[in-house]
Amino acid sequence: MEQDEWAVTAELAALKLSEGEKKRLVKQAEQMRKLYLSMSSAVVDNLEPTTHASVVKNRVRKDEVKPFKDVDTLLDASNELDDRFFLIPNVL
């Protein structure tokens, strides 16, 4: 596969790879991609995809707002605050 395809993929994954990383990771990614291709011999024509491991029917909560009681703890985890707002670095 073209090296460019992995560059596009890295862009989509919001990863900035150094030259060293590109060299190492692309080689390993290609190795894994070839492994993935070994599934091509599996006969799965009439099978539905399994999207989840749950063996019992899923259930959902009531669609109602429950305020989180400990907002301050979440704010404390931020890198920088301005009053009760997350402060993110300046960008041009």
Next chain:
Amino acid sequence: MPPVKQLWFSALNKPHVRDKYVQRVREIDKKIGSFLSFKLEEQDWTALGRKPLGGVPVAVKDNIAVRGRKLTCGSRILENFVAPYTATAIRRLENAGALVVGKTNMDEFGMGSSNEHSALGRTSNPWDLQRVPGGSSGGSAAAVAAGLVPLAVGSDTGGSVRQPANFCGIYGFKPTYGSISRYGLTAYASSLEVIGLFAVDIRLLETAFETMHAEDEFDQSSFSTNISGSEVKKIAMLDIDPGMLETPVAEAYTQAAQILRERGYVVEKVNLVTLKFVIPSYYTIANAEASANLARFDGIRYGSGSGYSQNPINLIKEARSRGFGDEVKLRILLGTYVLRSGFKDQYYIKAQRVRTLIRKELGVLLRNYPLLLMPVFPTQAFLRADSEMDNYKQRLSDIFTCLANLAGLPALSVPIGINRGLPTGVQFVAPAFGEKSLFDIARGFSEVFPVQFPPGALEIERMR
């Protein structure tokens, strides 16, 4: 009440023993490096005595939230993050009297089989400090094996509890998907990953599981289905090409079957035609989910961020590029690739259909046999930076453990003694919610192969 609980409670309820315990943990863990943080907090010991797990110290893998303690996931990007709440599974253990004493080292975000992918420290196998403890929950396994705690919590996405338990000579348990709430677990692959347990004693493990098993309003995939187990007379044994296993592992596997036969079980060899698809299917799905689950780590609201950048996208890229290690970047890259428009059907959807195929074959097998006996990993604990066991080979070696995750089934890794100076073991897989069969069979094995401790391990009974 498990005797191990009584042993630990009667030791630690004495203040002078608690001081000696903390000191000894710190001494031993200087060599092993199982804990990223350790603190025994003050307790009401009178009240603890009445609880089923009262006074039992528990180590928790550092991808599971415990309020007020760091939640690093073994990653630079969360190095200073403190959890704002406690995972339901841990809260239930604490309500039963268990004491969270520390957070344990792990492969970054649970991605790895050796603990060598932690960004925050090195963990060694207590049986041989030159060897890995396994992964990704290697810190939890090493802490239990070294006697620092009798019980630890980990997470198992493709074997991350069972393989390190096997490398360290203790019990490692992956429950049925949904039987333990995942609320508060930083999962990298949500459809595969569960919270699991390590223990030195099977009764203690069972008590801990019964405590944790419940439906949770915060995890819609959790269920309170009754845990059962049928009477086991016939056990399937996966027929393995002898070349796939290292000699001590093959010997343990044969020995386990022999003991079962001596105890009156019928052990029949079986094949799984889909076994060859387990690894490609698992790694396609796991990495796809990883790329989505880890997209939230952008360093903006929490976690290590970038100080400055020319535009918002670069700000995020900088934070992720500095914060993630190689293995995490590789898996995000692969996961993003298999979900890309044009490739999705060929890789991701195909893997999901293959998962259906694997589940079907395993389902038929477990209708005929209530338990499946398998190896855990093709080798014993390997050397750190072992050229014979590179990252790719480690992934291929997950073949026996990933199966239970793809099918959402419970599985238990059981120690089978020490061979050539290192622990060996086997695993059993049961039908969904058939955990009791696993515990029953392990209780039988524990009479023949009680958990052994390496030289220099902490012996709580000597501190009383």
